[in-house]
Amino acid sequence: MNSIEENLWNYIDGTCTPDEQQAISMLIETDEVYRRQYEELLALNLEFSNIELEEPPMAFTYRVMEAIRAEEAMVPLKAAINKNLIRGLFGVFAFIIVAITAYALFTINWNAGSTATANFSLPQVKLPVNLPPAKNLLSSAPVLKAFIFFDVVFGLFFLDAYLRKQRTAKQF
Amino acid sequence: MQSKLSDIELIEQTLGGNQAAYADLVKRHQRFVFTLAMRFAKSREDAEEIAQDCFIKAYRSLSSFQQQSKFSTWLYSIVYTTAMTFLRKKRLDTSSIDDENVYLQIENQHGSFENNLAEKQSQSFYVNQAISQLLPDDATIITLFYSGEQSLEEIAAALGMEANTVKVKLFRARQRLKEKLEKLLKHEAKELI
Numbered sequence: 001m002n003s004i005e006e007n008l009w010n011y012i013d014g015t016c017t018p019d020e021q022q023a024i025s026m027l028i029e030t031d032e033v034y035r036r037q038y039e040e041l042l043a044l045n046l047e048f049s050n051i052e053l054e055e056p057p058m059a060f061t062y063r064v065m066e067a068i069r070a071e072e073a074m075v076p077l078k079a080a081i082n083k084n085l086i087r088g089l090f091g092v093f094a095f096i097i098v099a100i101t102a103y104a105l106f107t108i109n110w111n112a113g114s115t116a117t118a119n120f121s122l123p124q125v126k127l128p129v130n131l132p133p134a135k136n137l138l139s140s141a142p143v144l145k146a147f148i149f150f151d152v153v154f155g156l157f158f159l160d161a162y163l164r165k166q167r168t169a170k171q172f
Numbered sequence: 173m174q175s176k177l178s179d180i181e182l183i184e185q186t187l188g189g190n191q192a193a194y195a196d197l198v199k200r201h202q203r204f205v206f207t208l209a210m211r212f213a214k215s216r217e218d219a220e221e222i223a224q225d226c227f228i229k230a231y232r233s234l235s236s237f238q239q240q241s242k243f244s245t246w247l248y249s250i251v252y253t254t255a256m257t258f259l260r261k262k263r264l265d266t267s268s269i270d271d272e273n274v275y276l277q278i279e280n281q282h283g284s285f286e287n288n289l290a291e292k293q294s295q296s297f298y299v300n301q302a303i304s305q306l307l308p309d310d311a312t313i314i315t316l317f318y319s320g321e322q323s324l325e326e327i328a329a330a331l332g333m334e335a336n337t338v339k340v341k342l343f344r345a346r347q348r349l350k351e352k353l354e355k356l357l358k359h360e361a362k363e364l365i
Contacts, residue, residue: 005343006343054207061198065191068228114205
């Protein structure tokens with residue numbers, strides 16, 4: 001059941017049905033309690049209607065428009081590049097690669113390898129110092145540990161950057 | 173001077189590339205948006221940040237405005253969501269520094285309270301003081317209903333609630349506002365005696 005106050009607010013706001021409105025109107029006229037509370041709420045309603053709006057700073061509109069202009073000027077490079085241009089460049093390079101490969105395949109003498117004798121040897125390179133064998137270098141414990149440690153730190157750094165990006169994207 | 177064009181006409185001009193039309197829209201709604209932001213932020217700097225963010229967001233999604241409701245209702249829904257996000261962020265950032273800021277704000281309020289004797293006399297000053305002591309949700313509903321010229325259905329659309337829920341919330345918000353106002357006036361009467 002609605003309280004007197006709730007009924008009266010509905011009456012003041014005009015949100016009650018015509019029947020309810022008539023009944024409340026009668027009660028206000030006849031019932032002293034109703035009448036007093038109605039007058040009190042009516043006065044409050046008038047006070048609430050006089051709420052003063054806050055005044056934003058003088059340059060507010062200017063700042064908003066500047067922010068919009070700055071945002072529009074900073075169009076991401078991804079959006080600024082013409083996609084057709086990218087597609088065109090991709091087409092040209094793909095065509096050149098296919099054409100060179102096809103030309104190379106057509107001009108190869110496939111029988112040359114079986115008839116001719118290979119007369120080629122790798123040049124001898126002499127290093128100035130005696131370096132430790134690569135196998136020994138990698139298998140040494142401190143080097144391997146440093147390498148793994150560096151990889152783990154690097155991996156965590158990228159994971160953190162990725163998660164931050166995900167969180168920022170979710171917020172907006 | 174503000175434009176005499178309707179909100180819809182200004183929106184159409186903005187979508188046509190006329191940024192000056194959007195500046196007119198901002199001028200038209202900035203006081204109310206700023207007031208709503210103040211209901212959540214309590215400090216003018218934060219309220220300005222929220223209000224500015226709202227107008228930028230509204231500009232970005234202006235093309236998605238379906239014109240099924242008033243522009244103001246649509247804009248207030250942006251204000252509400254932006255302010256709620258702001259409050260959530262603020263809660264996460266809560267620290268002892270914030271407590272210090274609150275103390276300073278109270279001190280400042282007290283200072284301005286004593287300085288503005290003329291303003292103190294006006295009834296609307298007390299109403300505004302009482303509103304600032306309400307919870308953001310209550311203060312927003314009261315402000316939208318009395319100053320925003322929004323019906324219960326429009327408030328419901330802006331806040332993403334049922335019209336009946338808004339009706340109940342408005343009733344409770346009025347009761348709380350009445351209590352706060354009575355307390356404030358009693359306190360003032362005691363001070364005068």
